[in-house]
Amino acid sequence: MDAIEVEGLKRRYAAESGAGGEGFEAVRGISFSVREGEIFALLGTNGAGKTSTVEVLEGLARPSGGTVRVLGFDPYGERAFVRARTGVMLQEGGFPSELTVGETATMWAGVTSEARPPGEALELVGLGGRGGVRVKQLSGGEKRRLDLALALIGRPEVLFLDEPTTGMDPEGRRDTAELVRALRAEGTTVLLTTHYLEEAEQLADRLAIMQAGRIVASGTPEQVVAERPSRITFRLPAGVRAERLPLSVPAAVDGRAVTVRTYELQQALTELLLWARESGITLEGLQAKSASLEEAFLEIAQAGNRLGRDDQQLMTGVGA
Ligand SMILES: Nc1ncnc2c1ncn2[C@@H]1O[C@H](COP(=O)(O)OP(=O)(O)OP(=O)(O)O)[C@@H](O)[C@H]1O
Numbered sequence: 503m504d505a506i507e508v509e510g511l512k513r514r515y516a517a518e519s520g521a522g523g524e525g526f527e528a529v530r531g532i533s534f535s536v537r538e539g540e541i542f543a544l545l546g547t548n549g550a551g552k553t554s555t556v557e558v559l560e561g562l563a564r565p566s567g568g569t570v571r572v573l574g575f576d577p578y579g580e581r582a583f584v585r586a587r588t589g590v591m592l593q594e595g596g597f598p599s600e601l602t603v604g605e606t607a608t609m610w611a612g613v614t615s616e617a618r619p620p621g622e623a624l625e626l627v628g629l630g631g632r633g634g635v636r637v638k639q640l641s642g643g644e645k646r647r648l649d650l651a652l653a654l655i656g657r658p659e660v661l662f663l664d665e666p667t668t669g670m671d672p673e674g675r676r677d678t679a680e681l682v683r684a685l686r687a688e689g690t691t692v693l694l695t696t697h698y699l700e701e702a703e704q705l706a707d708r709l710a711i712m713q714a715g716r717i718v719a720s721g722t723p724e725q726v727v728a729e730r731p732s733r734i735t736f737r738l739p740a741g742v743r744a745e746r747l748p749l750s751v752p753a754a755v756d757g758r759a760v761t762v763r764t765y766e767l768q769q770a771l772t773e774l775l776l777w778a779r780e781s782g783i784t785l786e787g788l789q790a791k792s793a794s795l796e797e798a799f800l801e802i803a804q805a806g807n808r809l810g811r812d813d814q815q816l817m818t819g820v821g822a
Contacts, residue, residue, distance in 0.1 A: 503538075503574055504535040504536060504537050504538070505536050505537065505538045505539075505540070505572070505573060505659070505660050505691035506535060506536035506542070506559060506570075506571070506572055506660065506691065506693060507535045507569075507570065507571040508532060508533055508534050508535065508555070508559070508568070508569075508570050509533050509568050509569045509570070510531050510532075510533055510567060510568030510569070511529055511531065511532050511533070511555065511558060511565050511567070511568040511569070511570055512527060512529055512530060512531050512565060512566050512567030512568055513527070513528050513529035513551070513554045513555070513558060513563065513565060513566055513567075514526065514527045514528070514566040514567075515527075515528060527566075527715060528549075528551045528554040528715055529551045529554050529555050529558075529715050530551075530714070530715035530716050531567065531568065531716070532551075532555065532568075532710075532712070532715070532716060532717045533568075533717075534710050534717060534720060536691055536693055536708075537691070537707075538689070538691055539686060539689045539690070539691055540686070540691055540692075540707045540708065541682060541683075541686050541692045541694070541705055541706050541707050542691075542692070542693050542694070542706060542707065542708050542709065542710075543693075543694050543695070543696060543702040543705065543706035543708075543709040543710075544556065544693065544694070544695045544709070544710055544712060545695070545696065545697075545699065545702055545709055545710070545711045545712065545799060546695075546711055546712035546713055547713065547803050547806075549714075550712040550713055550714065550715070551712050551714070551715040551716075552664075552695040552712055553664055553695065554715075555712070556662055556664050556693065556695060558570055558577070558578070559572055559577060559662060559693065560577060560588070560590050560662050561577035561578050561581045561584060561585065563578070564578045564579075565578075572584050572588060572660060573587055573588075573659065573660060586614075586615055586656060587656075587658060587659045587660065588658050588659070588660045588661070588662065589653035589654055589655075589656055589658030589660070589661045589662070590653055590661075590662045591649045591650055591652075591653040591661075591662065591663045591664060591666055592649070592664055597637055597648070597652075598637065599636065599637045599638035600636060600637070600638065601636070601637055602633065602634055602635060602636055602637070603624065603629055603632050603633050603634070603635050603636075603637060603640070603648055604620065604621075604624070604633030604634060606637055606648065606652070607620035607621075607623055607624055607633075607648075607651060607652065607655065608620045610652045610655050611623075611655050614655050614656040615656065616656065616657060617655050617656055617657075618654065618655050618656075618657060620655070621633070623651040623652070623654050623655045624648075624651050626651060626654060626681060627647040627648070627650050627651045627654075627677075627678075627681065628647060628674075628677055629644065629647050629648060629651060632644065641669075642669035642670075643669045643670040643671055643674045645669070646666060646667065646668065646669055646670055646674070647670070647674065647678075649666075650663070650666055650678065650681075654685075658690065659689075659690060659691065660690070660691045660692075660693070661685065661690055661691070661692045661693070662693050662694075663682070663692060663693070663694040663695070664694075664695050665695055665696055665697065666678055666682075666694060666696070667679075667696065667698060667701065668696075668697070675698065675701060679701060679704065679705050682694070682705060683705070694706075699794075699795045699796040699799050700794075700795070700796065702723065702795060703723045703727075703794070703795040703796075706723060707722065708720070708721060708722050708723075709721070709722075709723060709726065711726070711799060711802055713802065713803065713806040714806060718802055718806065719798070719802055723795055726795065726798055727792065727793050727794065727795055727798050729798070730793035730797060730798040730801060731763040731764055731765050731793065732763070732764055732765070732767040732790065732791060732792045732793060733761060733762065733763050733764075733789075733790070733791060733793070734761070734762040734764070734767070734770060734771060734774065734788070734789070734790045735759070735760065735761050735762075735787070735788075735789050735790075736760055736785035736786060736787055736788040736789070737758045737759055737760070737785070737786040737787050738755075738758045738760060738783070738785075738786075739758075739783060739784060739786065740758070742781075742783055744760065746781065747760070747774075747777070748773050748774065748777045750770075750773055751764070751770050751773055751774055751777075752764065762774070767790060767792065771790050
């Protein structure tokens, strides 16, 4: 059994009363699963539907279509079976700001079964020395650390992290990544959302990219990146015409700047270099690199935007 199973999930928000209309479908039938002990990242542009999805998995909202299972249970209808075994870090923690960090952790531990000692949870997130500080005096990044400590207090089997590192400095992000890896090593299943693509690329075993309520790419970071072409860039020397480039290499030329996008990086690069040597040409500023997750993401997002515009044109008849 997978730790998290999502099948055809839909989530629709009702229209504001008096506003008319049918409301808004933020999640439009998505399916994915997260294996036990796996780190899974849900990515997507603002408004793609990540939080709307995670809230259903956390049992905070009922799906308007499809099914979800967490540890084999329906997190909304069978909340009692799931709650104690999951940890949730929401985008906005919203804890009483007058309490100190230590009091907050102690209070939280008090309502959690088999809780970690509060000091241990604070230590895990690097807030060990900050127990006496009032929550309202914490920096944004420290608040996120506290939210994470509270999510960990019940030794969850499944951990939901909604943008856990937003507002953290690079050190905080690195520490959090290390902590998440350590939790995985203990067998914890982690589902996280993030806008830091490098973080997702390094941390996630598998990921899904959402766009306008749908999953548009998924797999291991390597698989998602491999679906995107690599890129070779260079400048032609003055006086060398682009027509002389080898035809087998698909090049886009802008003045002297040449960009080659290819799924066969080694082959294209070899042909180019052989051609340059035979022609006695220096390829200025030559660079060759595989796509990164960030590039893959941006390309998917741009394609989605174009699609969105086309949809709109179809609907309005503009450009028909
Ligand atoms: N309570 C609500 N009522 C109506 N629409 C909502 C509500 N909550 C969210 N939405 C809409 O649903 C869509 C998805 O929102 P969601 O918060 O799930 O996106 P997200 O991918 O988490 O975005 P972000 O990266 O900005 O956090 C957005 O268009 C948002 O405006």
